[in-house]
Amino acid sequence: MxxxxxxxxxxxxxxxxxxxxxxxxxxxxxxxxxxxxxxxxxxxxxxxxxxxxxxxxxxxxxxxxxxxxxxxxxxxxxxxxxxxxxxxxGSGPSLLPADPIDEALCLGFSAQICGHGGYAWSRRLMMTREGTAAPQPPELMARRQAMMSGYGMRPDAPENAPQRAIKILHGLVKQLYHQRERGSDYLVGDHLSACDIHWAAFSQMAQPLTLEECPFPVGMREMYDQMPPEVRAAGDAILIEHRDRIFARHIGLPMEF
Ligand SMILES: N[C@@H](CCC(=O)N[C@@H](CS)C(=O)NCC(=O)O)C(=O)O
Structure with missing residues (x-):
């Protein structure tokens, strides 16, 4: 890119x-x-x-x-x-559902996925706790620590993070099954909306894409893929089917960055 x-x-x-x-x-x-x-x-x-x-x-x-x-x-x-x-x-179909209640649901899911204290926020805190990175030079460790303090790292934060992530995954899974039953391919309503795009982008923190789909820098895919077993268990296959569909239909792969 x-x-x-x-x-x-x-x-x-x-x-x-x-x-x-x-x-x-x-x-x-x-x-x-x-x-x-x-x-x-x-x-x-x-x-x-x-x-x-x-x-x-x-x-x-x-x-x-x-x-x-x-x-x-x-x-x-x-x-x-x-x-x-x-x-x-922009132009073309909106990223926000036409129905106001659906819009609130869409933005609620997006907030849970990418807002402060949400899924990705919590997963990032977990990644740090897991100590996934190989031993690093002190200068790099210090920079990483400075970055993490800006991302909500406090002594108790990683302890609560898995439960928060699990709760949000459960909600997304429940909603996707509900939508499947009503014949919709999308998280809210019958069309693509912002929360589908957010889930696709952040699903990497539930199950990373392949190296062909996303040419991660060395070590990063492994870091994304590390999580406590209870968080992994909350990641139902429907979440990954959904993100694959959103990438295939609306965003495109391989990822460029
Ligand atoms: N602005 C976002 C957070 C953005 C964020 O976390 N960015 C990360 C990853 S996309 C980043 O820039 N990391 C590298 C760094 O901090 O230098 C929010 O509203 O919560």
Whole structure:
């Protein structure tokens, strides 16, 4: 995937999407897919994972990714703000269900998948606890620790994370079976909506794609695939069938990052 630098991006108009270069960060993968489905053109801007990214902070006030910057508007990094920007700038079928109750359900599922304290948030805390990474130099450990403190790492956080992740998976599984019974291929209503895209992007933290589908950097697939047995057991096959369908029909593979 081609990236431009922050300095180059600052001189442009239109949508610039800051992404973690070289890694399939699920928040970034989701943002990219949302803009793709809404046919919003963007240029990708490079963020370096675990680094201070001072030029990005000077531009947007954020160190991490994704950040979506449209024209001279303030940069957006929250998943909901990004959905709403894709809605505003895009065309074609909406990412939000037409029925207001369905919209609330869709955004509720999305919040559970990618919001603070949600599924991915909890899985990230677990990954750290599992100590999946091979022994690393002290400087890298320090950078990782600094990054994790920005992602809700507190002494008790990893203890509660598995139960939170399991609860959210159970809800998604229940809903998918319910939808299957009513003849729908989607999490809410009868059409693709934002929560389907969010689940596809974040399903990597339940069962990673293959290396052909997603050419992970060394060690990252293994890290995504490590989880306590009770969390793995909550990952019913219907979740993976759903994400495979969403990638095949709406997003496309292999993943590029
Ligand atoms: N902005 C997101 C979180 C984004 C996030 O967690 N980004 C990660 C992965 S996509 C990242 O940039 N990691 C690399 C880093 O922190 O340097 C939110 O609203 O919760």
């Amino acid at each position: 081609d990236y431009i630098s922050v300095a180059e991006a600052r001189g442009l108009k239109g949508l610039r999407l800051v992404l973690s270069a070289g890694v399939p960060g699920p928040w970034g993968i989701a943002a990219k897919a949302l803009f793709k489905v809404r046919a919003v053109p963007f240029v990708a801007v490079r963020q370096e994972i675990m680094q201070p990214n001072e030029d990005l902070v000077a531009w947007t006030g954020r160190r991490n990714a994704p950040v979506a910057v449209y024209d001279d508007e303030p940069g957006l990094d929250n998943w909901l703000d990004i959905v709403m920007l894709a809605e505003r700038l």
